[in-house]
Amino acid sequence: SERLATIASPLSTTEAMTERKAVTSYNNFYEFGTDKGDPAQNAGRMLTRPWTVAVEGLAGKPRRFDIDELLKLAPLEERIYRLRCVEGWSMVIPWVGFPLAALLKAVEPLGSAKYVEFLSHYDPEIMLRRPVLQWPYAEGLRLDEALHPLTILAVGLYGEVLPNQNGAPIRLVVPWKYGFKSIKSITTIRLTERQPATSWRRAAPHEYGFYANVNPEVSHPRWSQATERRIGEIRKRPTLMFNGYAEQVASLYQGMDLRTYY
């Protein structure tokens, strides 16, 4: 796979990284099947060139970006982040990407923009047709979350171009939120005034909230979120508030009841 030139980031963790094989073979990408191994089997059918991302909505300069243009928008950084899945497992992944803020600033968000909506690629010819979730997959962030320096658009992992099953050619990574917020294979980014509808929340609103911040004190209705299994390890470890990024992000949620806004 193609190598990407990257610079190191002080925002990276020094924890042991999850094996590349596990990162690229154990995936939730329901468009390609709901078993963990399905995306690695099936996502090869997706063509990631040509690819454009429309950045639209409440922006002064909305426009469509070509993927090769996005790769040159900002210096590519290696960001080694913890990833915590809502299912209770976690990984440490060396992403390659750039801050989402760099892209949003390029389109000049209007003062009325409060949220960012994201949509995934959906092609029924090569993807799941059963409406397990509402397609295309949709996610969203509050604008301040989207502009936070930890929030990146990833185009690679382990120093190489992103494999399809991990959301090629470009995906979101929000490391203090459960993995499902980090939408894959993005085609549309829309600045909005109202909080956008998101796929998992549509499917089960009492189980998956808009915020989906990693929080060991707020259980999923069907299982505890207090602990997690780091892939590659046997014993579970305690889950950290905001997935260990509390120092950087807790201030975003000051005064909010995180049980209500789960």
Add this chain to the structure above:
Amino acid sequence: MPNFLRAPSGTQIALVKATVFLACLVPAAQLALGWQNDTLGANPIETITRASGEWTLRLLLITLAVSPLRRYTGLHWLIRLRRMLGLFAFAYAAAHFTTYVWLDQFFDWQAIARDILDRPFITVGFAAFVLLIPLAATSSNAAIRRLGGRRWQSLHRSTYAIAILAVVHFWWLVKADLLKPFIYVLILAALLGLRAWWREQERRRQLSVPPPAKHLERPVIRIVQK
């Protein structure tokens, strides 16, 4: 139908039993080997939990399928496999429970108790496992004799409830893709539906039997002249 299928000899039945026994061990052997060789994927504990749980469910449904199969094929000797299949269902359930307690929770009894009390899908799964224990414990011929056929049979009817709990357990743990649990629901509904249908037929049959003829109602005393 060939004769050995309709009325197999003792040796043939022993052979079939041995084959089914080995076949039931295959999933367990695969998991043990996979664990040993680290080929169970990125999350081997999840793989073992899922596989042991699903095999429990499959074996429960196969056990429940024995009677209908026997009835519609006329292969009456199939009943002689049922106990073994039921005991394998119990063995996989025990492996599933052990995996959860040991590998997944690592004997964190507090977390386990909270799971059983607070998480309905674990509550019903645990209930199904607990209900299986008396059935496994009374599976020997000696136990059947001790209980008496009628009591043994009514105790073992809890299999139906156990299968329902097991399917609900699976349904409730799935995040969004209900296709697989739905298939199990359909199979279980068919197996239980058949039994309801048989009972109904039996009831109708009994109602439609003509009342005994008048002349048979009272003993007829005939005086025969010697």
